[in-house]
Amino acid sequence: MIGAVDIGGTKIAVGVVDDNGKVLARMQAPTDPDRYTDGLKLIASMLRETAEKAGTQLSGIGIGSTGPVDPLRGEFGDVDFLPGWRGKNLVKDLAQIFSLRVALENDGDAAALAEAGWGAGQNRSRLIYVTVGTGIGGGMVFDGKLYRGVDGAHPEVGHHVVDPAGPKCSCGFRGCWESLAAGPAMATWLEANVPEGYPHREGITAKKICELAQQGDAVALQAVEHEAYYLGLGLANLINLFTPDAIVLSGSVMKSAPLFLDRIGEVIRRGCRFVPAEKTQLTLASLGDDTNLIGAARVWHYRFAGGGQR
Numbered sequence: 001m002i003g004a005v006d007i008g009g010t011k012i013a014v015g016v017v018d019d020n021g022k023v024l025a026r027m028q029a030p031t032d033p034d035r036y037t038d039g040l041k042l043i044a045s046m047l048r049e050t051a052e053k054a055g056t057q058l059s060g061i062g063i064g065s066t067g068p069v070d071p072l073r074g075e076f077g078d079v080d081f082l083p084g085w086r087g088k089n090l091v092k093d094l095a096q097i098f099s100l101r102v103a104l105e106n107d108g109d110a111a112a113l114a115e116a117g118w119g120a121g122q123n124r125s126r127l128i129y130v131t132v133g134t135g136i137g138g139g140m141v142f143d144g145k146l147y148r149g150v151d152g153a154h155p156e157v158g159h160h161v162v163d164p165a166g167p168k169c170s171c172g173f174r175g176c177w178e179s180l181a182a183g184p185a186m187a188t189w190l191e192a193n194v195p196e197g198y199p200h201r202e203g204i205t206a207k208k209i210c211e212l213a214q215q216g217d218a219v220a221l222q223a224v225e226h227e228a229y230y231l232g233l234g235l236a237n238l239i240n241l242f243t244p245d246a247i248v249l250s251g252s253v254m255k256s257a258p259l260f261l262d263r264i265g266e267v268i269r270r271g272c273r274f275v276p277a278e279k280t281q282l283t284l285a286s287l288g289d290d291t292n293l294i295g296a297a298r299v300w301h302y303r304f305a306g307g308g309q310r
């Protein structure tokens with residue numbers, strides 16, 4: 001039974017996950033971005049409470065966190081959302097409090113490990129996990145090993161440039177995949193291109209656009225077409241660069257995947273002619289809304305129990 005800690009910019013989810021990736025108990029609380037010590041106390045008390053709810057004792061703790069984090073030292077890096085956590089070592093602190101082994105990964109990597117081990121990526125030896133929500137993130141698991149960059153760094157799939165004339169991105173470039181194809185980009189595009197008098201413009205969201213498109217709304221369908229085109233370009237780039245067996249798609253925007261998949265397939269077929277793109281399976285994540293929490297638990301298995309070391 002692993003205590004799982006999923007740290008996001010706005011909330012911390014904590015749970016107990018069994019050896020098959022099943023969540024036995026969970027709870028969550030808002031993240032305090034400035035006060036690390038309060039955050040640590042909160043996480044410790046939620047771990048105790050969920051273990052009690054699940055009627056079990058924890059045998060280890062896994063953490064997935066919004067990046068950048070140093071997975072091997074266990075330290076928080078320059079995380080925009082969590083200025084007060086910078087340089088703090090949650091791995092050491094939780095290990096000391098609970099006398100257990102603790103492992104940390106970036107949350108995209110944690111979710112990739114979960115889908116590779118317990119989800120849609122099982123039996124795939126070259127797997128790329130992509131999550132499309134308020135941003136685009138992901139992780140890569142090749143031959144059972146999490147791909148790490150220099151010094152353990154986590155590659156940022158959302159920040160490859162798709163259109164240098166595109167919108168400004170928080171990273172410094174223009175036209176990153178994230179700035180063109182994450183959920184907020186859909187709303188921004190619609191707001192900029194909507195005809196006068198369109199009744200749904202005010203406060204439109206990606207979710208609302210997908211709902212309207214399902215009802216046949218012509219403007220929303222255009223936004224969906226635009227979104228699918230840019231999703232397709234980014235996925236085509238990943239296929240050209242890595243020729244993976246599978247790309248596992250997750251995140252809030254992908255809850256409406258049927259709206260996008262045909263067009264994505266067309267874009268990939270048009271632009272991936274020198275690689276066997278038809279052999280890359282696009283598949284939806286199978287672990288549901290708790291993927292990140294389950295991923296946090298999988299991080300522990302990956303680090304200490306040989307999980308993913310096929």
Ligand SMILES: [Zn+2]
Binds near residue numbers: 160170171172173179
């Ligand atoms: Zn960027």
